[in-house]
Amino acid sequence: MATSAPDENYFSKTVNENDKLEWVPFSLTLVEYPQGDIIGKFLAFISLAPFGIGSGFLTLILFRRDLHTITFFSGTILCEMLNYFLKHAIQETRPMARNVVYNEYGMPSSHAQFMWFFATYVIYFVFIRLHHMNNNTIMENVSKILIISSSTLAAVLVCISRVYLQYHTITQVICGAFVGALFATVWFSLTYLVFTPLFPRIVTWKISEFLLLRDTTLIPNVLWFEYTNTRQEVRARSRKLVSMKSQ
Incomplete structure (x- = not known):
């Protein structure tokens, strides 16, 4: 049985339609760096830290079902929503050093805000929550120092990467870091003073038992x-x- 030849008009019509489409990159995970720049490549990799942290949150929530982890992750979501609101309220463009037209605003930096929210919350957690629970042995003190230093170093490197790779100005990164640290202070205070005392009651709910939620x-x-x-x-x-x- 002979097959009909492809319709040339159909292919030409499809090509013309594709030419009219405007293709935009998914900038959430797109990171560019100068070709051959080892430092730029390293910082581009570091700038993906928020996505690694987010994946870690989802994994912990799925397998541990701890209320504090869920509350911590909820704070990161609210922090991102705050960043979206601030960007569209301020409407400051990103730097034009690379002659690239961005579709998103740059003030404040969402990466810097996320990382400093995470690092600041971790610092509060270690100094306030863990201080009253552990026996302050040498190993525990070393682990606290490693946790705080690694979180802070990651936040600093992400901020440097956003400026080095010319996605943000220094002012945008500093403002993002300030907003993230400030929101972490507010959210940790709410978690420590308001939410945590409610956890023992929440785990007794039927929905909590169904979802296997627990309070540790x-x-x-x-x-x-x-x-x-x-x-x-x-x-x-x-x-x-x-x-x-x-x-």
Whole structure:
């Protein structure tokens, strides 16, 4: 059976329609750097840190179902919504150093705001929450220093990357960092003083039991708690299994 030849008019019509379309990049994950610039490539990679942190949040929420983690992540979402509102209220364009016309506003920097919200919240959490729970051993103090220093370093590097790669001006990055740190202060205060006392009541709700939500606020070291309880449960089940086989 012979097949009909392709309709040339159809292909020409499709090409003409594609020429009229305006294609725009998905700038949320698009990062450009100067070709051959090793520092620029490294900073471009670092500027993707907010997406890695967001993925980590979703993973923790999915597998741990902890109310504080959910509250922390909710704060990052609200921080991004605040950034969107500020950008469209101020309407300051991004720098034109690379002769690129951006479709988004630049004031304040969303990357800087996100990272400094995260870093500031982590600092408050370590100094206030963990200070009253742990025994301040050498290993715990070292881990606190590593957590704070790594979070702060990541925030600083992301800010540097946004200026170095010419996506933002220094003023836009500084304003983003200030807004993020300020919002983190407000959100941590609400979480610590208002939300956390409600967690024991929230976990008793039917919807919380259905979703397996839990409150680990009063547990100093969740990893150690889960590790020891898992070992005890495995040993108990192993002894029970051996006794059943011996009967």
